[in-house]
Amino acid sequence: MTTFPDGFLWGASTAGHQVEGNNINSDWWAREGKMPGMEPSGDACDSYHRYGEDIDLLADAGLTSYRFSLEWSRIEPKKGQFSNAELAHYRRMIEKCFARGVTPVVTLQHFTTPQWFAEQGGWTSPDALDLFVRYADRATAILDGVEWVVTMNEPNMQAAIMTAMRRMQEQQSEKWQSPTVDGDGDGDGEEKKSHSKFLEYADPEIGRMFVRIHHAARAVLREKTDAKVGWTVAAGALTALPGGEEKLREIRYGKEDVYWEGARGDDFVGVQAYSSQQVDADGLVPHPPHPDNTLVGTAYRPDSLAMAVRHAWEVSGGTPILVTENGIATRDDAQRIRYMEAALAGLGEAMGEGIDVLGYLHWSLLDNYEWGHWEPTFGLIAVDRETFARTPKPSLGWLGGVARTGRI
Ligand code: IFM
Numbered sequence: 029m030t031t032f033p034d035g036f037l038w039g040a041s042t043a044g045h046q047v048e049g050n051n052i053n054s055d056w057w058a059r060e061g062k063m064p065g066m067e068p069s070g071d072a073c074d075s076y077h078r079y080g081e082d083i084d085l086l087a088d089a090g091l092t093s094y095r096f097s098l099e100w101s102r103i104e105p106k107k108g109q110f111s112n113a114e115l116a117h118y119r120r121m122i123e124k125c126f127a128r129g130v131t132p133v134v135t136l137q138h139f140t141t142p143q144w145f146a147e148q149g150g151w152t153s154p155d156a157l158d159l160f161v162r163y164a165d166r167a168t169a170i171l172d173g174v175e176w177v178v179t180m181n182e183p184n185m186q187a188a189i190m191t192a193m194r195r196m197q198e199q200q201s202e203k204w205q206s207p208t209v210d211g212d213g214d215g216d217g218e219e220k221k222s223h224s225k226f227l228e229y230a231d232p233e234i235g236r237m238f239v240r241i242h243h244a245a246r247a248v249l250r251e252k253t254d255a256k257v258g259w260t261v262a263a264g265a266l267t268a269l270p271g272g273e274e275k276l277r278e279i280r281y282g283k284e285d286v287y288w289e290g291a292r293g294d295d296f297v298g299v300q301a302y303s304s305q306q307v308d309a310d311g312l313v314p315h316p317p318h319p320d321n322t323l324v325g326t327a328y329r330p331d332s333l334a335m336a337v338r339h340a341w342e343v344s345g346g347t348p349i350l351v352t353e354n355g356i357a358t359r360d361d362a363q364r365i366r367y368m369e370a371a372l373a374g375l376g377e378a379m380g381e382g383i384d385v386l387g388y389l390h391w392s393l394l395d396n397y398e399w400g401h402w403e404p405t406f407g408l409i410a411v412d413r414e415t416f417a418r419t420p421k422p423s424l425g426w427l428g429g430v431a432r433t434g435r436i
């Protein structure tokens with residue numbers, strides 16, 4: 029049996045663009061439909077209007093925390109023009125959490141930016157830092173009582189998305205390939221190989237740029253709120269095959285370690301782990317085909333969570349950890365429960381070694397928009413795309429049971 033401490037946060041995560049719907053001022057909205065193979069987010073799960081129902085379902089199941097994101101492009105739809113009405117909307121979400129005894133974990137930026145920001149050069153434009161910090165500063169107006177704030181979600185994946193976009197612009201005819209989906213293969217393995225290849229290069233300079241922006245936003249949040257501040261990192265749980273040790277270090281530095289290092293001095297760091305991947309002397313080895321592989325093409329590896337937590341703890345210099353995402357894209361909810369059970373058992377072992385883990389937030393509360401695709405279903409709750417009716421899956425009740433008892 030594995031037991032978890034009192035006060036451990038148990039919850040689930042979502043992100044604005046993936047669940048709200050009609051996020052029309054964002055760069056992703058502008059991009060959707062323009063790229064072959066990319067499905068539009070449309071109404072998404074209509075959580076912009078139905079967040080109350082989402083939070084009720086989460087709380088009724090026994091979960092104690094909800095991670096969601098604010099949409100910068102709603103709050104600042106035009107450069108310098110801030111919407112008090114949208115800020116009030118997100119404050120209502122926070123109040124709804126409080127009313128249900130749910131601890132909100134608020135992400136300021138989850139992959140999307142305002143389209144005007146993208147048009148002026150996005151994260152690499154000279155005033156990107158100042159613009160993000162100004163937005164973070166405005167957001168502090170609604171964060172009273174919020175204990176957990178994430179400045180940015182997976183800046184390392186955002187760097188990969190920036191690279192992917194550049195590549196797709198250069199090769200105009202290329203089909204959309206989401207960085208969160210490992211190939212969309214026709215089974216010949218070739219696409220997977222090339223997808224892995226393009227994902228393996230990550231420029232540490234981009235990482236350092238994100239670290240500077242994160243630290244500047246952290247300073248404002250610390251000055252104006254009492255919240256614990258951190259950011260979240262996509263963990264690859266990479267391992268070396270014999271002869272791949274040097275390559276592993278090289279790849280992992282630009283893809284991850286620069287970001288874990290950037291979390292030093294934060295109040296917590298968000299670990300986001302799904303699968304594990306091997307590295308040989310040539311680079312990332314594509315996930316071998318297997319019946320248990322997930323709907324995003326990755327290997328079924330619940331042990332990746334403990335691997336990622338150990339690595340994050342080491343490289344971030346012992347920064348307290350919040351598991352802000354862990355989950356599996358599957359149609360088989362029994363497989364989801366098996367995955368969580370194994371992942372949490374591994375997490376308990378890592379905690380037994382002295383690693384400070386503060387909570388576990390599952391990705392995701394809802395089946396949602398997986399960045400260009402609707403097929404990969406990560407949710408504890410199914411959502412009808414026509415009626416938006418929510419149907420909790422057995423996995424929601426299972427995780428709620430763990431939350432209530434504090435053990436598996
Ligand atoms: O859906 C994404 C999320 O937006 C960021 N982390 C990984 C998830 C699953 O791919």
